[in-house]
Amino acid sequence: MPELFIGGQWTTAAEGRTREIRCPADGTLVAAVDEAGPEDAAAAVAAARDAFDRGPWPRTPAAERGRLLLRVACLLERDKAAFARAESLDTGKRLVESEYDMDDIANCFRYFGNLGAAGGTDRVVDAGSPETDSRVVHEPVGVCSLITPWNYPLLQTAWKVAPALAAGNTFVLKPSELTPHTAILLMRALAEAGLPDGAANLVLGAGDTVGAPLTSDERVDMVSFTGGLVTGRRIMAAAAPTVKKVALELGGKNPNIVFADAEFDTAVDYALMAVFLHSGQVCSAGARLLVEDSLHDAFVDEVVRRAREIRLGGPFDEHARTGPLISAAHRDKVEAYVAAGLAEGAVLRLGGARPEDPALSGGFYYPPTVLDECAPGMSVVRDESFGPVLTVERFRDEDEAVALANDTVYGLAGAVWTGDAERAHRVAARLRCGTVWINDFHPYVPQAEWGGMKQSGVGRELGPAGLAEYQEAKHIWRNTAPRPQRWFE
Numbered sequence: 001m002p003e004l005f006i007g008g009q010w011t012t013a014a015e016g017r018t019r020e021i022r023c024p025a026d027g028t029l030v031a032a033v034d035e036a037g038p039e040d041a042a043a044a045v046a047a048a049r050d051a052f053d054r055g056p057w058p059r060t061p062a063a064e065r066g067r068l069l070l071r072v073a074c075l076l077e078r079d080k081a082a083f084a085r086a087e088s089l090d091t092g093k094r095l096v097e098s099e100y101d102m103d104d105i106a107n108c109f110r111y112f113g114n115l116g117a118a119g120g121t122d123r124v125v126d127a128g129s130p131e132t133d134s135r136v137v138h139e140p141v142g143v144c145s146l147i148t149p150w151n152y153p154l155l156q157t158a159w160k161v162a163p164a165l166a167a168g169n170t171f172v173l174k175p176s177e178l179t180p181h182t183a184i185l186l187m188r189a190l191a192e193a194g195l196p197d198g199a200a201n202l203v204l205g206a207g208d209t210v211g212a213p214l215t216s217d218e219r220v221d222m223v224s225f226t227g228g229l230v231t232g233r234r235i236m237a238a239a240a241p242t243v244k245k246v247a248l249e250l251g252g253k254n255p256n257i258v259f260a261d262a263e264f265d266t267a268v269d270y271a272l273m274a275v276f277l278h279s280g281q282v283c284s285a286g287a288r289l290l291v292e293d294s295l296h297d298a299f300v301d302e303v304v305r306r307a308r309e310i311r312l313g314g315p316f317d318e319h320a321r322t323g324p325l326i327s328a329a330h331r332d333k334v335e336a337y338v339a340a341g342l343a344e345g346a347v348l349r350l351g352g353a354r355p356e357d358p359a360l361s362g363g364f365y366y367p368p369t370v371l372d373e374c375a376p377g378m379s380v381v382r383d384e385s386f387g388p389v390l391t392v393e394r395f396r397d398e399d400e401a402v403a404l405a406n407d408t409v410y411g412l413a414g415a416v417w418t419g420d421a422e423r424a425h426r427v428a429a430r431l432r433c434g435t436v437w438i439n440d441f442h443p444y445v446p447q448a449e450w451g452g453m454k455q456s457g458v459g460r461e462l463g464p465a466g467l468a469e470y471q472e473a474k475h476i477w478r479n480t481a482p483r484p485q486r487w488f489e
């Protein structure tokens, strides 16, 4: 069956090319899917443009749009097993984690379905005159290019698709070329839920050939992108000549600050989860552990002891606790960061070499790795390795902890562990990042905004601001008693 979805039709790639998708856990072929090119991207943009300018979706009442999103949430729940399996085969992620993701995704559709339907963003303005009727209304931005990565393929797609549709936009989605399958399933669900033709379009393929045209085409009004910093900068530049609205989520290098008065076992437990969840391929991964000097030795010893027990394995291995990296190229990159860190003086406490277990030899596995005695200038501390690599730095006091935490170009998330509530709030207020967890790590809810300060991005996803991102405010002013003004007399 063809896998590109353009103008309500399933179609093959214009150039007839396909791409093999292989499971990163063992290299088995998942499927060969259509590989779009610039011609397909242009056709998808044309379909989205036409659907926006002439189709029913932008003019559908918000409450009805919301109801459609609620139907999509039900379809996601109905087909959860198929979605989760597809996600795990593409990413190598444990099936149970993909299942959690699918629950979150259904919740995301439900949240934006209800938020959009509730309306309430339009308002009457008191313009100071009884002869004026002044209102601010919110309209869709237009045609949106939605470009998503491979680590949480459908989750990151849902964070864009749900608010974009709730607000009445039409879109072209380009998922990562490595993980296309849940995007294909989502298009089927949107069609089944009754979305009009052309409102949702899907192209599959590489970033430079099919992604890039979506960021420069003058018929596109907005680009929403989640991915790496380097690609994010390129997309911002590509969108500049036509001054598109841009929303970017570009990852982070997130500090996890542990004070000596933190509850020891819980802080250790979460320090592991913070960085090793999904083998570190998480934008909010707590990859920089900052530990108070007096706690350092005991804390790092315990982190190392427990990290050593983390079992690697494929999506359907019930004993595995984390999976492979997404690709050979990505594992090479992670390895290079570890090598650079060691060359720059870090002390290897755990990991640092590919696993020897022959059962894992077919996948892109890399073990939990702990680098101690790290310093701010090291590339492994500064850059997002996006692998299971924990760097450890020491601090003496609160000021030094905050300074180290903020010493990064990123600003996505951070955490502080302490038994002192006053200190927790002081530190939270001083951290320059979009999310701060106090005595926790990683939770998020669709009701609360998600996004980064500094070079972690532009704009917010989720929450009311996540809907507003896909809206334009329009001020409508009506003079109810017009008469000559005689300005020039």
Ligand code: TXE
Pocket: 147, 148, 149, 150, 151, 174, 175, 176, 177, 205, 206, 207, 208, 211, 212, 213, 215, 226, 227, 228, 229, 231, 232, 234, 235, 249, 250, 251, 252, 282, 283, 384, 385, 386
């Ligand atoms: O991501 P890219 P990559 C970080 C992480 C990772 C690094 C590179 O550090 O190691 O990014 O990963 C599409 N125009 N994150 O190379 O390139 C591409 O096809 C338009 C953080 O896989 O950012 C894919 O669909 N699109 C992150 C998407 O961009 C382009 C999640 C992401 O790919 C394009 C993933 C172009 N010129 C990686 N070039 C997070 N924030 O969670 C590529 N793409």
